[in-house]
Amino acid sequence: MEHVTITPSILYVGTPVALLVTENPDGTANLAPMSSAWALGQVVVLGLGPEGQTAVNLAVRPELTINFPSPDLWPEVERLAPLTGRDPVPSSKPRHRYEPDKFAAAGLTPAPSGRVRPPVVAECPVRFEATAAAVRPDAGGEFVVIEARVLRVHAATDVVVPGTQHVDPARWSPLIYNFRHYFGLGDELGHSFRSETPRVWASAPSKGL
Template sequence: MHVVPGLQVLYFGTPVVVLSSLNEDGSTNLAPMSSAWWLDQTCVLGMSDRSRTAANMRRHGEVVLNLPDSGMVGAIDRMAMTTGRPDVPEHKQAQGYRYVRDKFAVSGLHAQPSQTVRPDRVRECPIQLECRVVAAHGMMEPDIRATAFEVQVLRTHVEEELLIPGTAYVDPLRWDPLIMKFTEFFGGARNLYPSRLATGWRMPPLGDRQGTAAR
């Protein structure tokens, strides 16, 4: 039987992304988020207009999408209640957020220079996407409180062991993304059922790789 609970949280399950953006002083700010989706070589990122990352992206127009695997959950969680804004907004103070200037230090992660944009990548993340902002769309009218940023992927960096040998495809049996589901972290890749869609995208047959353990 269906009920109508009036859900307060609609994060049914999306990958965690650590966004690298450029502060005014040239340093890199890190921000974990999970409101992201991809289409071809474009990604849409949804975030509060009161965040440091949103301000950085509006001003500088560049961002790196660092995708952590499930084994990085501790480092990501250490950033979860931090903000790059010295003037912590009242609603975030009430939630327990605190200002942290150096997110690399607090998380234990390390910076890695990017090749096409200025914000640094996160060295430990096995997938990194260098992007530029191409559009920004206000959300939550009539009082705009969030923005959906449309970004174009300029360059991808992938750990070689995640690729299907001899191809430009990430092996879904090896890639174990960190998932945010109803504000909780999840991981553990497992194939449930053969997909017809994979054939249309000319992915190598999954049956040839079933012996590959999830990373």
């Protein structure tokens, strides 16, 4: 396998898309897409631009929901991409426009949460209610790193292994952001020795969406 040295402008090698919902100063909900998220136990680490409304909201109102869309929702996600909840629009977002009602603009539906004030996204099969336990600058000083402690997980019944607390990886496929292109998962190749849902538990064959 031959390699070359490159200098890509972004490093999104394939990460799940998340829709973050936070509370604005007037009590309305701000909805924002992002793809810099990873989980460590019951904590989800998020990377955000410091001038976006999401980072501004979390600095003073730490509650949020983290919603994971399925691949078929990529058009709704993309409709959110050029929108910002900041007015005036920050100079760092010259291609964005201000939109106060992002749920309506994207064609998505807010639904009540149980333990936090911001709503969840009704159309997303997997949703977390969380609180920002830490908000700090990243090592380069260009972004904000959020450590969000998950308080409650919502999962659509058709992606849960019946009778368990486990998401069925054969039925759940996240929307993947791969170098600024959208993808779903392909066929399963195997599972980790730590998996609690090996193939004997799966209720359907894995299919890419």
